[in-house]
Amino acid sequence: xxxxxxxxxxxxxxxxxxxxxxxxxxxxxxxxxxxxxxxxxxxxxxxxxxxxxxxxxxxxxxxxxxxxxxxxxxxxxxxxxxxxxxxxxxxxxxxxxxxxxxxxxxxxxxxxxxxxxxxxxxxxxxxxxxxxxxxxxxxxxxxxxxxxxxxxxxxxxxxxxxxxxxxxxxxx
Numbered sequence: 001x002x003x004x005x006x007x008x009x010x011x012x013x014x015x016x017x018x019x020x021x022x023x024x025x026x027x028x029x030x031x032x033x034x035x036x037x038x039x040x041x042x043x044x045x046x047x048x049x050x051x052x053x054x055x056x057x058x059x060x061x062x063x064x065x066x067x068x069x070x071x072x073x074x075x076x077x078x079x080x081x082x083x084x085x086x087x088x089x090x091x092x093x094x095x096x097x098x099x100x101x102x103x104x105x106x107x108x109x110x111x112x113x114x115x116x117x118x119x120x121x122x123x124x125x126x127x128x129x130x131x132x133x134x135x136x137x138x139x140x141x142x143x144x145x146x147x148x149x150x151x152x153x154x155x156x157x158x159x160x161x162x163x164x165x166x167x168x169x170x171x172x
Contacts, residue, residue, distance in 0.1 A: 014090075015089065015090070017089035017090075017092070018086060018089045018090055021082070021085055021086055021089060022086075025082070027078065028078045028082050028086070030077075031073075031074060031077030031078035031082070032074060032077075032078070032086060034073065034077055035069075035070050035071075035073035035074040035076075035077055036070055036074075038069070038073060038135055039066045039067075039069040039070035039073060040066060040070075042065070042066075042069060042139055043057070043062045043063070043065050043066035043069065044057070044062070046061075046062050046065055047060075047062035050062065050172045051172055052172035053172075055156070055172040056172040059103075059104060059107065059153060059154035059156065059161075060153050060154070060171060060172045061146055061151075061153055061166055061171060061172060063107075063108075063153070064107070064111045064146055064151040064152060064153050064166050065142055065143065065146050065151070067087075067107075067108050067111035067112050067115060067151075068111045068112075068114050068115035068118070068142035068145055068146070068151055069115060069138060069139060069142045070087075070112075070115065071083055071087050071111070071112040071113075071114075071115025071116045071119060072115040072116070072118045072119035072122070072138045072141070072142055073115075073119065073134075073135060073138055074086060074087070074115075074116075074119065075115070075116045075118075075119025075120050075123060076119045076122065076123045076134055076138065080116060080119075080120050083116050083119065084116060087109075087112040087115075087116070088109075088112075090108075091105050091108050091109050091112070092105075099160060099161070100154075100161055103154050103161055103162070103163055104154070106152075106163060107152045107153065107154055107163055110151070110152045110163075111151050111152060114142075114145055114150055114151055115142060118138065118141045118142065118145065119138060122134070122137060122138060122141060145166075146166045146167075147166075147167060148167060149165030149166055149167035149168070150165075150166070151165075151166040152164065152165065152166060153165075153166045153168065153171050155168060155171060157170065
């Protein structure tokens with residue numbers, strides 16, 4: 001029997017691999033819903049603060065922040081194994097031939113891996129960090145990763161596009 005939260009997760013725009021994982025485990029579906037909702041909301045708010053919101057939300061700094069935060073929160077909610085399965089399933093649907101699409105996938109996989117690493121470390125600190133502070137705290141560590149260039153974005157200022165550190169000057 002599914003839960004309301006699981007039904008919500010399965011009703012989202014997800015691919016077949018994600019759907020199979022979420023359908024098989026209510027707890028994972030609940031964690032995915034919490035992580036995805038929070039990361040999308042926070043990154044959208046962050047993008048509103050940039051000079052170029054559209055550029056930031058796709059291949060830019062807000063996109064990188066969203067993937068890091070989603071993966072970190074997902075790791076905290078459901079553990080590293082399921083977080084990796086879900087983030088990989090999200091990025092690895094189908095074959096990608098175009099250079100720009102490959103860059104998008106590479107950027108997302110990199111930022112997901114950073115988020116999983118940060119989420120795993122900070123989940124191990126549960127005695128220090130209260131549950132209610134976790135989302136705020138993980139936003140802070142992902143924002144620090146964004147600001148120090150640990151995350152990746154796509155520099156679209158000239159062809160060919162290329163992946164660069166998230167603190168590269170001139171990137172929204």
